[in-house]
Amino acid sequence: MGHSQEDKRGNHERIVSIAARQFRERGIDGASIADLMKEAGLTHGGFYKHFASRDELVLEAMQHAFDSSARQQGSGAPTGKLTFASLVEAYLSPRHRDDPGTGCAVAALASDVGRAGRDVRSAYTGQVRRSIDALRHLSGADDDPDGRRASVVALCVMAGALGLARAVDDDALSREVLESASQFLLGQSDEDENEDAPRA
Amino acid sequence: MGHSQEDKRGNHERIVSIAARQFRERGIDGASIADLMKEAGLTHGGFYKHFASRDELVLEAMQHAFDSSARQQGSGAPTGKLTFASLVEAYLSPRHRDDPGTGCAVAALASDVGRAGRDVRSAYTGQVRRSIDALRHLSGADDDPDGRRASVVALCVMAGALGLARAVDDDALSREVLESASQFLLGQSDEDENEDAPRA
């Protein structure tokens, strides 16, 4: 058991990081402090020396999730450059669908935030604004007068498709949702790039 | 305190109806049996003579919510005929946004269902299929080969926009989300029908 101030900073960061994942996976109310602390290798009693309340952790964890989304996108695609197409493809991939813990917090927490308190909703709203702006910029519609509206619609499609694909209990339907949304956003131009077996 | 079998049927139905509303408002885990029974005018102990388990209620309540959505749409718009446009306008209205308890359960429960058990996910999946079919039929795209995909996208836009509009803590942005989605789905043809004051 370490006790230095440096250890404390590390522990604090680890708790926030674990919370950011568990809130996305289990819902804001579904993750418990005891579980979080256990996974961080600590006991639940120590929690309140790191955070004044559970709500304070929720805010920090949400911010952490938003920041790491921005960082992921900042680092771009494997090749180094992030395009609208590469973002949409990654966002609407089965990989993202199956890993909500490290994925988009806007989609994962939408309905939880709708029932949450003032501060949480305010922080979430900021991220929605940033997401709309990022989509508009990426799609090269900064000058298009209809670009703003198209970006709002794109965010709705992306978050809606991800939510439905995660809820649905049939892999074929779930993939159809992801692919329909993807084809719509990419202008029907990506055909069957992700098929396991090329046809004919 | 009534004890007849007819009373029991009435109580059962009332519990399910209240649950259908509370699950949509508070989330599947957010509503408690004691609260439900209290609102039904009963004590919590009697719950298990109506349902074998909480999960059984969740299933019945979800089915009830799906049925009442279908009934609302079956009865159509005020004039009696339901069109794609009237459905979209009602769905993406501030009224629907502000009343999740009587609204679309597909949108309200998506993220809860993603974390739920087999039976709940299976029932939800059925309703997603029916919703896609209904949208395709209403939009008159039964014969259009791309109609299926368009209907899937429409459902994503509707559920996604509703979820984001409910989460966001700024009425202007929330309305922009609803209106952008609505204008997209209605082909930019509805201008400012819902404005409080006509311009100029």
Add this chain to the structure above:
DNA sequence: ATTATCTATAGATCTATAGATAATGC
């Protein structure tokens, strides 16, 4: 001496069950 963490526990829920009570319905 200070402080980061741990142990123990209070107080509030929540699901579920057992047994009592008071109606129904043969």
Add this chain to the structure above:
DNA sequence: ATTATCTATAGATCTATAGATAATGC
């Protein structure tokens, strides 16, 4: 006699706090 509901409670969480323990850091 049967049964729909109520009272009471067991057992499992969960948030939050108080006080003990064992390090750090002057």
